[in-house]
Amino acid sequence: QRVALARVLVKNRPVLLLDEPFASLGPALRDEMLDLVAGLNAERGLTVLMVTHQPEDARRIAGEVVFLEDGRVVAHGAAADFFGGSGPEAFLRYMGKVRGAAR
Incomplete structure (x- = not known):
């Protein structure tokens, strides 16, 4: 997931599309990645379009x-x-x- 995010950031894309991005992660890494995506959204104004079945993920980012x-x-x-x-x-x-x- 980090490598995929790095690719997007290097290309300086304005939109990040995520489909169940944290589904296979353990709790600690999941929290770290949620914080990273939320930070990118807030600091860079990156638009995040995320598909998730996890309401808590949406609550933290959306x-x-x-x-x-x-x-x-x-x-x-x-x-x-x-x-x-x-x-x-x-x-x-x-x-x-x-x-x-x-x-």
């Missing part, structure tokens, strides 16, 4: 969220709204399922 259900966009908006408890019903349902599965 300014905006697009939520898909059955392959369709069902909601989009500010991450603060989604994660602040006032998100769309479909998202809140998903979060309940995710939290329930973690127990």
